[in-house]
Amino acid sequence: MTAPVPQTDPLDVELGDVARLEDIVDRAALAEVCRNFHALFGISVRVVSRDGALIADAHHEQAICQQVNALTAGRQACASTVSEVRALDPTGGVQVHPCFTGAVYRVVGLDYQGRRIGRIVIGPYLPAETREVPQSLLRIDAGLDPDRARERLAQMPRVRAETAQRIADHLRGVVDLIVFSSHRARLASAMHVASVRESYRQLAEKTAALQTAYDRLRELDRLKSSFLATVSHELRTPLTSILGYSDMLLSGMAGEIGGEQREFVETIRAKGEQLLGLITNLLDLGKLEQGSPTLRREPVDAVALAADVVRTMAPAARRKGVELVHRVDGSVAPIEADPVRLRQVLNNLTDNAIKFTPSGGRVVVGVRATEVASSRTDGPGGVLFGVPRRAVELTVSDTGIGIPESERGRIFDAFYQVDGSSTREHGGAGLGLAIVRRLVEAHGGRIDVESKVGQGTTFRVVIPEPEIASDEG
Amino acid sequence: MQLDFANRELTIKLVYYGPALSGKTTNLQALHRLLDASAAGRLMTLETRDDRTLFFDMLPVAFDAGSGLRVRFKVFTVPGQVMHAATRRMVLQGADGVAFIADSQRNETRANQQAYLDLQQNLRELGVDPARLPVVIQFNKRDLPDIRTDAEIDALARHGTEPVYKAVALRGAGVLETFFGLVERTWDALEREHRIEQRFGVTRAAVLERLRARTHRTGTVP
Numbered sequence: 001m002t003a004p005v006p007q008t009d010p011l012d013v014e015l016g017d018v019a020r021l022e023d024i025v026d027r028a029a030l031a032e033v034c035r036n037f038h039a040l041f042g043i044s045v046r047v048v049s050r051d052g053a054l055i056a057d058a059h060h061e062q063a064i065c066q067q068v069n070a071l072t073a074g075r076q077a078c079a080s081t082v083s084e085v086r087a088l089d090p091t092g093g094v095q096v097h098p099c100f101t102g103a104v105y106r107v108v109g110l111d112y113q114g115r116r117i118g119r120i121v122i123g124p125y126l127p128a129e130t131r132e133v134p135q136s137l138l139r140i141d142a143g144l145d146p147d148r149a150r151e152r153l154a155q156m157p158r159v160r161a162e163t164a165q166r167i168a169d170h171l172r173g174v175v176d177l178i179v180f181s182s183h184r185a186r187l188a189s190a191m192h193v194a195s196v197r198e199s200y201r202q203l204a205e206k207t208a209a210l211q212t213a214y215d216r217l218r219e220l221d222r223l224k225s226s227f228l229a230t231v232s233h234e235l236r237t238p239l240t241s242i243l244g245y246s247d248m249l250l251s252g253m254a255g256e257i258g259g260e261q262r263e264f265v266e267t268i269r270a271k272g273e274q275l276l277g278l279i280t281n282l283l284d285l286g287k288l289e290q291g292s293p294t295l296r297r298e299p300v301d302a303v304a305l306a307a308d309v310v311r312t313m314a315p316a317a318r319r320k321g322v323e324l325v326h327r328v329d330g331s332v333a334p335i336e337a338d339p340v341r342l343r344q345v346l347n348n349l350t351d352n353a354i355k356f357t358p359s360g361g362r363v364v365v366g367v368r369a370t371e372v373a374s375s376r377t378d379g380p381g382g383v384l385f386g387v388p389r390r391a392v393e394l395t396v397s398d399t400g401i402g403i404p405e406s407e408r409g410r411i412f413d414a415f416y417q418v419d420g421s422s423t424r425e426h427g428g429a430g431l432g433l434a435i436v437r438r439l440v441e442a443h444g445g446r447i448d449v450e451s452k453v454g455q456g457t458t459f460r461v462v463i464p465e466p467e468i469a470s471d472e473g
Numbered sequence: 474m475q476l477d478f479a480n481r482e483l484t485i486k487l488v489y490y491g492p493a494l495s496g497k498t499t500n501l502q503a504l505h506r507l508l509d510a511s512a513a514g515r516l517m518t519l520e521t522r523d524d525r526t527l528f529f530d531m532l533p534v535a536f537d538a539g540s541g542l543r544v545r546f547k548v549f550t551v552p553g554q555v556m557h558a559a560t561r562r563m564v565l566q567g568a569d570g571v572a573f574i575a576d577s578q579r580n581e582t583r584a585n586q587q588a589y590l591d592l593q594q595n596l597r598e599l600g601v602d603p604a605r606l607p608v609v610i611q612f613n614k615r616d617l618p619d620i621r622t623d624a625e626i627d628a629l630a631r632h633g634t635e636p637v638y639k640a641v642a643l644r645g646a647g648v649l650e651t652f653f654g655l656v657e658r659t660w661d662a663l664e665r666e667h668r669i670e671q672r673f674g675v676t677r678a679a680v681l682e683r684l685r686a687r688t689h690r691t692g693t694v695p
Contacts, residue, residue, distance in 0.1 A: 380635065382634070
C-alpha cells in the first residue's frame with residue numbers, strides 16, 4: 001500500500017512559484033491576524049485573492065451601514081459599492097475607493113516575488129478631514145433620517161490618510177511574512193517528497209542495471225572459467241606426464257641412468273618447467289589481450305609497494321651479488337591504481353634488472369611524484385580540465401648489459417629477446433615486458449626505457465591518477 | 474522559461490551550480506545586497522543546521538522591462554554536496570542559464586571538475602544538450618592563499634567556451650559581473666528561440682539597462 005502523496009504542480013517546484021494565495025496561506029492564521037488588526041484599530045479588514053476569492057474577513061457592520069442597509073435603495077447602493085471594492089485591483093499598489101456615505105475603502109495590492117497574488121481591503125473608515133454629511137448619503141434614499149445619519153456617521157472610526165497607509169503597510173508586511181514562511185515550508189515539503197521519489201527512482205534503475213550486469217558477468221565468468229580450465233587442462237596434462245616421467249627416470253625407477261643420459265633428462269625436465277611457466281604467463285597475457293584487463297583501483301602507497309618489492313627480491317639479488325636499493329624522492333601521495341597489477345609491473349622490471357646485471361652491479365628502484373599533461377581536448381569546461389594530472393613515477397635502473405638503441409622499440413613485443421643467446425643464459429620467454437606494458441597502459445600510463453650498452457638500463461613507468469569520470473564522487 | 478502572454482510576464486530561471494562550499498549561496502546573498510529592494514525580493518534559504526544548503530536558495534528578482542513586459546528572474550542555488558544529487562537535478566530542471574561557481578583554490582581543482590561533469594550529466598538526464606545551455610564560469614575566493622593565479626586562469630580560459638569571471642563573493646566583488654554576464658548570455662539564447670523583441674518590443678540592451686538601474690554598489694565591501 002502506498003501512502004497518499006500531496007500533489008504539487010511540477011512547475012511550482014521548478015520555478016518555486018506561488019500559484020494562488022489560497023494554496024499557500026494558512027487561512028486560520030491569516031484570519032486571526034486580521035481579527036487582531038480589527039480589534040486594534042476598529043476598522044474592517046479583508047484579504048482577497050487574485051481571483052477575487054475572500055480569504056480572510058474581520059469586520060463589523062458600522063452603525064451608519066446598519067441604517068443604510070435597512071433601506072431598499074441604500075442596501076442596493078451598499079451592495080454595489082462593496083462589489084466594486086472587491087473587484088478593484090490597484091495597479092499602482094494602493095487605491096482609495098469612496099463610498100457614498102463619505103467613508104472610504106483603502107485597497108492595497110499584495111505582491112509576492114514580483115507577482116500580484118491578492119489584495120487587502122481596509123475599511124470603510126472616515127477620512128479624518130470629513131466634516132459634513134455628504135449629499136451622496138443624504139440623497140441615497142428618501143427614507144433616510146439626516147440627523148440620525150449624522151450621529152451614526154460620527155461613530156465611524158476617523159483615520160488620517162497617512163495613518164491608514166501605515167496601517168496598510170504594516171498589515172501587508174505581516175501578510176507577506178506569512179506568505180513567505182508558508183511558501184518556504186511548502187517548497188521544503190514538496191522538495192522532500194520529490195527527492196524521496198527521485199531517490200527511489202534512481203535506486204530502482206540502478207538495481208535493475210546492476211542485476212542485468214550481474215547476470216551477464218556471471219555468464220561471461222562461467223564461459224571464461226570453462227575456457228581457461230579446458231585450455232590449461234589440455235596443455236598441462238601432457239606436460240605433467242613429461243615432467244613426471246622425467247622425474248621417474250631421474251629417480252632411477254626405470255633403472256640406473258648415468259652420464260649424458262642424466263644430463264639429457266635433466267634438460268628435458270628443466271625445459272618442461274620452463275614451458276609450464278610459459279603457459280602460465282601466456283594465459284595471463286591472454287587475459288590481458290582480451291581488451292583492457294579489469295583494474296581494481298584503490299589508493300596505493302607506491303613507496304610502501306616498492307619497498308615491499310625490494311624486500312621480496314633482496315634474497316635473489318644477494319645470491320647474484322647485486323646490490324638492490326630502494327630510493328624515494330620527496331613525498332609521494334597515494335595514487336588510485338590496482339595494487340596487484342602495479343606490484344606485478346614492479347616485480348617483473350626488478351626481476352629483469354637483477355637478471356641482466358652482473359655480480360657487483362647495482363639495481364635501484366625509485367619512486368617520486370610527478371604530473372602528466374591533461375589529455376582532454378579543448379571545449380566546454382576547458383578552463384577546469386586543462387590542468388595537469390597527478391602521477392607517480394616508478395624507475396628501475398640497473399648497471400647491466402644495456403639495450404642497443406635499435407632494439408629499444410621492440411623489447412615490449414611478446415616473445416622478443418634482445419639477444420637470442422641471452423635466453424639460454426638468463427631464461428624467460430620474453431613475455432615479462434609485454435605484460436608490463438599492457439598493465440601500465442591499462443592504467444592509462446606509459447613506460448619508456450633509457451639505456452647505454454655496457455653501462456645499464458633505466459625503465460621509467462608513469463602511472464597517472466585516473467581521468468575524472470562523471471559518475472565518480 | 475515561462476511566458477505568460479495574458480499578464481505580459483516573463484519568468485526566467487537561473488541556477489548557480491558548483492562544488493560544495495564554493496560560494497553559491499554567498500553569491501546569492503551578495504546579489505541580494507547589491508540589488509535594490511524594489512527588484513530583489515526576500516532571499517529564501519532552505520538550509521540545514523550547519524548552514525549548508527539542503528535543497529536550494531532562491532532569490533526572486535523582478536522589474537518592468539518596458540513596453541509593459543514584466544521580467545522575473547528566479548535565481549536558484551543547488552546544494553553542492555555529492556549526496557544531494559537528486560535535489561540538484563530537480564533544481565536544475567527548466568533552467569534557462571547556469572552560473573558555475575568554481576573554487577579558485579588549487580586543491581579544489583578536482584572538486585570543480587567533478588561538479589562540472591555532474592552538471593553535464595544531470596543536464597543530459599534532463600534531456601538538455603549541455604552545449605546549448607548558456608553557462609558562465611566564476612572563479613570565486615580570489616582572496617585566499619594557494620589559488621590558481623589570474624594568469625593561469627586567463628590561459629586556461631582560452632581552452633574553454635564559457636566566459637570566465639573572477640570573484641570574492643564574500644565581499645560582493647565580481648558578483649554583479651557574473652550575474653549580468655549570465656543574464657546577457659541567457660537573454661541571447663531566449664531571444665533566438667522566442668523572438669522576445671519581435672513579440673514584446675523589448676531588447677536585451679533595454680533589459681540590462683533597467684536591471685542595472687536597480688543595482689547599487691554599497692553592497693561591495695572593498
